[in-house]
Amino acid sequence: MLHVVLVGVEGCENTGSVARVMMNFGVSRLILISPNCNHLSDSALNYAIHARKILENARVEKSLTEVINECDISIAFSRRVGQFRRRDLTLFKLGDFLKAYQNKNVFLVFGREKTGLTNEEILLCDLICTIPASEEFPSINLSHAVGIVLYELYKSFSTQKQTKDALKRDEIESTVNNIISFLTQIDYFKNHKEDRLKSLFKKFLFRADLDRMELQIIDNLVSRVKGIVKRLSC
Amino acid sequence: MLHVVLVGVEGCENTGSVARVMMNFGVSRLILISPNCNHLSDSALNYAIHARKILENARVEKSLTEVINECDISIAFSRRVGQFRRRDLTLFKLGDFLKAYQNKNVFLVFGREKTGLTNEEILLCDLICTIPASEEFPSINLSHAVGIVLYELYKSFSTQKQTKDALKRDEIESTVNNIISFLTQIDYFKNHKEDRLKSLFKKFLFRADLDRMELQIIDNLVSRVKGIVKRLSC
Structure with a gap:
């Protein structure tokens, strides 16, 4: 006290x-x-x-x-x-x-x-x-x-206590997998290494210290882009 | 300063x-x-x-x-x-x-x-x-x-020494503009607000505390994705 x-x-x-x-x-x-x-x-x-x-x-x-x-x-x-x-x-x-x-x-x-x-x-x-x-x-x-x-x-x-509800690793991984799935869809990994990029995305998302809603915004955006590009593709 | x-x-x-x-x-x-x-x-x-x-x-x-x-x-x-x-x-x-x-x-x-x-x-x-x-x-x-x-x-x-050279705002903005240009290319902003998303991307990139090489990786990735999707589109 x-x-x-x-x-x-x-x-x-x-x-x-x-x-x-x-x-x-x-x-x-x-x-x-x-x-x-x-x-x-x-x-x-x-x-x-x-x-x-x-x-x-x-x-x-x-x-x-x-x-x-x-x-x-x-x-x-x-x-x-x-x-x-x-x-x-x-x-x-x-x-x-x-x-x-x-x-x-x-x-x-x-x-x-x-x-x-x-x-x-x-x-x-x-x-x-x-x-x-x-x-x-x-x-x-x-x-x-x-x-x-x-x-x-x-x-x-x-700061001894956790101040905000930290994202769990699997939530971030799920969004990263969504990005990777889009890049696979457009055949990006024909010329580029998937593993390295996956690990980089994971780091970026951790470091940006996102909250759940922000992660959701990114995740939704990626899903929509996937849908749009799928429809665009011949 | x-x-x-x-x-x-x-x-x-x-x-x-x-x-x-x-x-x-x-x-x-x-x-x-x-x-x-x-x-x-x-x-x-x-x-x-x-x-x-x-x-x-x-x-x-x-x-x-x-x-x-x-x-x-x-x-x-x-x-x-x-x-x-x-x-x-x-x-x-x-x-x-x-x-x-x-x-x-x-x-x-x-x-x-x-x-x-x-x-x-x-x-x-x-x-x-x-x-x-x-x-x-x-x-x-x-x-x-x-x-x-x-x-x-x-x-x-x-209590801390400087560890790395900070990115300038225009470097981050240039990458954000690259992302926005891709989303414009696929007509993403028909249904979504460009300004809000632009400001979000900028924040995420600032917060992720990227170094110049990391920003370059993202920038190159976006440019390549733009090229691939352009070729894919009918």
Whole structure:
């Protein structure tokens, strides 16, 4: 279970935008640590759009110390990596890393818009994660950072399962056989190798990542072409 | 080379935020199609922070038609996937797919905040991509969507090397035209719509991620089939 923890958030717009992007990626638990804005203000609620419930149900606490021990793992997001702030992970690897924590309580801890998390707050967290970005201007807006992190985790967690009903090999083979049967009908294989072409067509269709309806469109087209050419032939 | 194309953007905040997140991920080319806000307003420039140069250098055009042919591939982002708006890719796979286009001009086309892209605008683009999100509230704010897409591509481009030379659009179109010319030859379009089928073939060939030799194999096959069927016909 992912929880977004905002420490000292300053802007209502950002707070509302964070709620919206949380709902976009199916995350509902928001913890605000000493917020400097009213998360139930009109501005915050307007930016949240359909995610106002996340704001209404947000938990507000005074300091990170009070909540940090409730989670199984806490990740501090920080781009300032120095002598005492060693980066443990980049976001590129966080998804893989957190797969094992899908049924655990994970705190994703984000700092203030301008100054981020303090050294003390970072020390309270288990790991430090950075979002890789251009060195020229790596400072990502708070709600955008939350959105990017939640997208990355949504991707990692959902690609474990099969996202769409993959075509079975024999469905693709049946369409390939239909194409081959047309080419046989017109005596194409007098001069060309059937096996190689069959294997190529199969690869192309697999790689095009077709769904069932798209495969059907190709299959129907081939069948119709076969019929037309048969009638045309002397 | 990635270009962000915003069609009919309404908000200055969003425009500024898009510029900021573009700079975060090292993308500098912004094209605004009939914007409904002043991208050089104080509000837009304030949200851009250090990325005001991206706004100052943004290109403004009246319609997508005027610019779409300047790119090697265009990706329309849309979450409304229906009968005539078939999703070709999800963002989960876009990075892998665009690996081959790293040195080409790629247009990432985003629609209006409220209504997205029109059917006509989508048809102008080569592929449709959706950002997977929770079904309960999948509508991601425009600048957040741009940020998530650019993060995903930044990740793919920085973790993978280019493996092959991407096909140009006109190479794929030439093969599609060859297929269409065969179908015209056998009078296929008496009962079926040519435009829809042409766009489908184009998508399939793009998605199959063919190399030049593979495309040539298909092209030669179609040409030979045309010749054979012509001779067969009474």
